[in-house]
Amino acid sequence: MDTNKESHPFRCCFDNNKQPFYSLGMFAYPSGNAHMGHVRVYSIVDAIARYKRLQGYEVLNPVGWDAFGLPAENAAIANKVPPHVWTQRNIERMKTQQFGPMGWSFDWSREINTCAPDYYKWTQWIFLQLMQRKLAYKAKAMVNWCDTCSTVLANEQVVNGICWRCSQPTTKRLMTQWFIRITDYAQRLWDGLQKLPQWNKEAVAVQRNWIGRSQGAHIEFVTTDKQIPISVFTTRPDTLFGTAALVLAPEHPLLQQIVAHTNNSKLQQYVQQANRKSQVQRMASKEKTGVATGVFASQALLDHQVEIWVGDYVVADYGTGAVMCVPAHDTRDHQFAQRYHLPIQPVVAPRPGQTADADDLFTQDGVLINSGDFNGMPSAQARQAVVERLQQLGAGEGTVQFNLRDWSVSRQRYWGCPIPVVLCDSCGCVPVAAANLPVLLPSDVSFDEGRACVNPDSAQLRVDCPRCGAPAKRETDTLDTFMCSAWYAFRFADPHNSQAAFDSNIVNRCMPIDFYVGGLEHAAQHMIYFRFLTKFFHDIGLVDFDEPVRQFFCNGMVRKEGQKMSKSRGNVVVPTQVVESHSADALRLYILSDTPSELDIDWEETALHAKQKFVRRNQTLLHAYLTQHPPKNWSDAPLHEATDKELVRTFYSLMHALQHNLNSNEFHNCVARIYELSSLLLTRVQQENTQPTQSELQQAILARMVRDYLAVCSLFTPFSAEELWHTFYSDAPLATAGWPRFDKKILQQATCRYVVQVNGKKRSLIDLPVDANKHVLQQRAMQDQAVQQALVGKAVKRAIFVPNKLINFVVG
Numbered sequence: 006m007d008t009n010k011e012s013h014p015f016r017c018c019f020d021n022n023k024q025p026f027y028s029l030g031m032f033a034y035p036s037g038n039a040h041m042g043h044v045r046v047y048s049i050v051d052a053i054a055r056y057k058r059l060q061g062y063e064v065l066n067p068v069g070w071d072a073f074g075l076p077a078e079n080a081a082i083a084n085k086v087p088p089h090v091w092t093q094r095n096i097e098r099m100k101t102q103q104f105g106p107m108g109w110s111f112d113w114s115r116e117i118n119t120c121a122p123d124y125y126k127w128t129q130w131i132f133l134q135l136m137q138r139k140l141a142y143k144a145k146a147m148v149n150w151c152d153t154c155s156t157v158l159a160n161e162q163v164v165n166g167i168c169w170r171c172s173q174p175t176t177k178r179l180m181t182q183w184f185i186r187i188t189d190y191a192q193r194l195w196d197g198l199q200k201l202p203q204w205n206k207e208a209v210a211v212q213r214n215w216i217g218r219s220q221g222a223h224i225e226f227v228t229t230d231k232q233i234p235i236s237v238f239t240t241r242p243d244t245l246f247g248t249a250a251l252v253l254a255p256e257h258p259l260l261q262q263i264v265a266h267t268n269n270s271k272l273q274q275y276v277q278q279a280n281r282k283s284q285v286q287r288m289a290s291k292e293k294t295g296v297a298t299g300v301f302a303s304q305a306l307l308d309h310q311v312e313i314w315v316g317d318y319v320v321a322d323y324g325t326g327a328v329m330c331v332p333a334h335d336t337r338d339h340q341f342a343q344r345y346h347l348p349i350q351p352v353v354a355p356r357p358g359q360t361a362d363a364d365d366l367f368t369q370d371g372v373l374i375n376s377g378d379f380n381g382m383p384s385a386q387a388r389q390a391v392v393e394r395l396q397q398l399g400a401g402e403g404t405v406q407f408n409l410r411d412w413s414v415s416r417q418r419y420w421g422c423p424i425p426v427v428l429c430d431s432c433g434c435v436p437v438a439a440a441n442l443p444v445l446l447p448s449d450v451s452f453d454e455g456r457a458c459v460n461p462d463s464a465q466l467r468v469d470c471p472r473c474g475a476p477a478k479r480e481t482d483t484l485d486t487f488m489c490s491a492w493y494a495f496r497f498a499d500p501h502n503s504q505a506a507f508d509s510n511i512v513n514r515c516m517p518i519d520f521y522v523g524g525l526e527h528a529a530q531h532m533i534y535f536r537f538l539t540k541f542f543h544d545i546g547l548v549d550f551d552e553p554v555r556q557f558f559c560n561g562m563v564r565k566e567g568q569k570m571s572k573s574r575g576n577v578v579v580p581t582q583v584v585e586s587h588s589a590d591a592l593r594l595y596i597l598s599d600t601p602s603e604l605d606i607d608w609e610e611t612a613l614h615a616k617q618k619f620v621r622r623n624q625t626l627l628h629a630y631l632t633q634h635p636p637k638n639w640s641d642a643p644l645h646e647a648t649d650k651e652l653v654r655t656f657y658s659l660m661h662a663l664q665h666n667l668n669s670n671e672f673h674n675c676v677a678r679i680y681e682l683s684s685l686l687l688t689r690v691q692q693e694n695t696q697p698t699q700s701e702l703q704q705a706i707l708a709r710m711v712r713d714y715l716a717v718c719s720l721f722t723p724f725s726a727e728e729l730w731h732t733f734y735s736d737a738p739l740a741t742a743g744w745p746r747f748d749k750k751i752l753q754q755a756t757c758r759y760v761v762q763v764n765g766k767k768r769s770l771i772d773l774p775v776d777a778n779k780h781v782l783q784q785r786a787m788q789d790q791a792v793q794q795a796l797v798g799k800a801v802k803r804a805i806f807v808p809n810k811l812i813n814f815v816v817g
C-alpha cells in the first residue's frame with residue numbers, strides 16, 4: 006500500500022507514533038443521490054478531521070456504503086436491473102460525481118460496501134458468534150408486519166405503529182422469526198449511558214427512553230373461582246390498597262381460561278375487535294374502553310375482591326400484560342374508572358404543600374392512607390415495605406422491567422445479508438460452518454412478478470445438513486440492514502482483513518470513535534444495536550472497550566421553507582448543482598454558518614450567494630497580495646517583533662477563540678471568526694498592495710499570518726485555501742502542514758493603563774507598554790501635571806509599585 010503522505014494526505018496508517026483520532030459520519034445509503042443531509046454531516050465531520058490532522062493526529066476518516074436494503078430491490082422490480090448492478094452504479098456516481106467534488110478528506114482506500122461478499126462474510130460470522138452463545142434464536146412471536154414493504158420490522162423501526170421506511174401503519178402478526186437477545190444486555194445498555202458525558206443530551210434521553218428501565222414489582226392476584234394466578238406489573242406497589250379492578254390486555258394468554266365458563270359474547274367481540282385494530286388506533290384512541298368479565302380475583306394483602314376486566318389500553322407485551330387499576334393515582338386508570346363507574350378510593354394523600362392533579366386524582370408520591378399497617382408511611386418507604394410483605398407471603402416480588410424488546414432481525418426480502426443457517430427436517434436450524442462462509446446471496450432470482458423471487462427449486466438453496474448430512478435447505482430470510490451497520494465502524498479500522506472481521510489490536514488502538522456525527526433519528530435503533538454489538542465483542546474478547554462512541558454529535562436537518570426537503574414536495578436543493586453554481590467551498594461554508602449545527606436550518610439562497618462572494622473576494626485579494634509579495638522566511642517569523650502589535654494581538658486572539666469554538670463544535674461561531682480574521686487581514690493586505698511600506702521582517706510576519714489564516718480556512722473552504730497555499734507556499738499539502746502555533750504572550754494587551762496615586766488617592770492614569778518597570782513609570786508620573794500638583798511642597802518618602810497596575814507615592 007502506498008502510504009506516502011504527500012500523495013495521499015488523507016490516508017490513515019497506524020504505523021507511526023502519532024495518536025489516532027477517529028472521526029466518522031454515519032454510513033450513507035447509496036441511493037444514487039447525495040442530499041443536503043450528507044453535505045451537513047460530512048462537512049461537520051470534515052472540519053474536525055482536518056483540524057485534528059493539522060494538530061498532528063493520525064486521523065481515520067473513512068467512508069463507505071450501507072448497500073443492502075429495499076430501495077435496490079424495488080428498483081430491480083421497477084426497472085429490471087439486478088440490485089447489485091443498480092447499487093454499484095449508484096456508488097460510482099455518488100463517489101465520483103457527488104462526494105468527490107465536495108472535497109471531504111476521506112481515506113478512500115478504506116471504502117467498504119456491506120453488500121460485498123468480503124464484507125457480509127463477516128456479518129454472517131458475527132451472527133454465528135451470537136448464535137453460538139444463544140444470543141441469536143428463532144422463535145414464534147408477535148412481530149410488526151408492514152404490508153407495503155411485505156416484511157417484518159424491528160420494534161425500533163416502528164414508531165407509533167408506523168413503518169419507518171414507508172410511513173404506512175403496521176400490524177401485529179404471529180410469526181416464526183430470528184431474534185437477537187439484546188434484552189440480555191438491557192441493564193448494561195442502561196448503565197453505560199452514565200459513562201457518556203460527551204454525547205448529545207437528547208440522544209442519551211432517546212436511548213434511556215427506549216431502553217425504558219422501570220423499577221417496580223410483580224404482584225400476584227388469583228381468581229376466586231378457579232384459583233388461576235394473575236400477575237401484574239406495577240411501579241407503584243404503594244398504591245396496592247387502592248386497586249379497583251384488574252385489567253388484562255385482550256391478548257392476555259390466560260384470558261380464555263379465566264372466562265372459560267362465562268359465555269360472555271360481548272367480551273369475545275371486544276377481544277376480536279381489539280385484535281383487528283392496529284397498534285396506532287389503539288394508542289391513538291383517548292377513550293379507555295373495556296369489558297367486565299364477571300370473574301373476580303383476590304390478593305393476599307387486600308380484604309376486598311376486585312373484578313377482572315379486559316381493556317385495550319393495556320399492552321400485551323409489556324410487563325405481564327395485566328395491570329392493577331388504581332383510579333385515584335393513575336391517569337389512565339382514572340379515565341377507565343370514570344367511564345365504568347369503578348370506585349375511586351384514595352390511598353396516598355398529598356403532603357402539606359403538594360397539590361392534587363384533580364379532586365380525586367393524585368399521581369405523585371405522598372403519604373399512605375386507607376392502607377392498613379402501612380398508613381402514615383411516605384410512598385418511597387411504603388413501596389419497599391409492601392414488596393417485603395408480599396415477598397414474605399409469596400404473593401409478589403420486586404422486579405425491574407425494561408421497555409427494550411429483543412431485536413427481530415430477519416427480513417422476508419431478497420436484497421440483504423443471507424442468514425448463514427441450514428434448515429434441516431431432523432436437526433432444525435443448523436449454523437453453517439465458519440469455514441464455509443460467506444453464504445452467497447442466490448443469483449437464481451426473478452423480479453418479474455412484482456417481487457423478488459428466489460427460485461424455490463434452485464440448486465443454490467439445496468444443501469446437505471452440516472450436522473446429519475441429509476438433504477436440507479438454506480434459510481432464505483435475510484438480515485435486517487441494521488445488522489450490517491451495527492459493526493461497520495469496526496471494519497473501517499481494518500477493512501481489507503481476509504482472516505478476521507478485524508484485528509483486535511488495530512481496533513483497540515483507534516476506537517472508541519472520537520467524534521461520531523449523525524441525525525437524532527438514528528439515536529434509538531442504530532445506536533442501540535451498535536452499543537449492543539460493542540458490548541458483545543467486548544464479552545467475547547474481541548475488543549477491550551464496551552462503548553463504541555466517545556463523542557456523539559447530532560446534527561439538525563436542512564429544510565426549505567420550513568419543510569423537510571423531499572422529492573414529493575419538489576423542494577429538493579441538489580448539492581451537485583450548488584457546487585456547480587456556487588462552488589463546494591461556498592456550500593460548505595454556508596452549511597456550517599449562522600446556525601448551531603445541532604439545530605435545523607432553512608435553506609437560504611441569499612446567504613449562499615454571500616458565502617460565494619466572501620470566498621471569491623478572499624481569493625482575489627490574497628492572490629494579488631501574494632503575487633506582489635511572495636512569502637519568504639515566514640515559518641519562524643517572530644510575531645512579537647511585529648510593528649503593528651495590535652493587529653497581531655487581535656488576529657491571534659481570534660485564532661484562539663476559533664480553536665475554542667472548534668473544541669466545542671460551535672461551527673457557526675468558527676465561521677464568524679473567519680469573517681473577522683478575514684476583515685483584519687484583508688484591510689492590511691490591501692494597504693500593502695497599494696503602498697508597500699514594510700521591511701522584509703514585517704513582510705515575513707504578515708506572510709506567516711496569511712498562512713495561518715489559510716490553515717484555519719482549509720477546514721471550511723479547502724479548495725481555495727489549498728490553491729493559494731500550493732501556488733505561493735509549498736508543494737506539500739496544507740492539510741498536513743500543521744495547526745497555527747503562537748506564543749500566548751502575544752495575546753496580551755500591548756499597553757497597560759497604570760493608576761498613579763498620592764498617599765493612596767488616585768491622581769492620574771498613564772498608558773505605558775505592558776511590563777513597564779518601576780523606574781520608567783515613576784519618571785512618567787512625575788511629569789504628569791495632576792501628580793505634580795498633588796506633590797507640591799511635599800517630600801516623597803517611598804513609591805509603592807504594583808506591576809501592570811499602579812504606583813503610589815507616599816509623602817510626608
Ligand code: ANZ
Pocket residue numbers: 219238239240241244318319320321322323324325326327328329330331333334335368406
Ligand atoms: C398501578 C399503578 C398505580 C401504576 C399508580 C401507576 C401509577 P412504566 O413506568 O412505563 O413501567 N402498566 C403496567 N403494565 C402495563 C401494560 N402492559 N400496559 C399498560 N400499562 C401497564 O409504567 C408502569 C405502570 O404502567 C404500571 O404501574 C402500571 O400501572 C402500568 F398510581 O400499576 B401502575
Ligand code: ZN
Pocket residue numbers: 151152153154155168169170171172173
Ligand atoms: Zn413499510
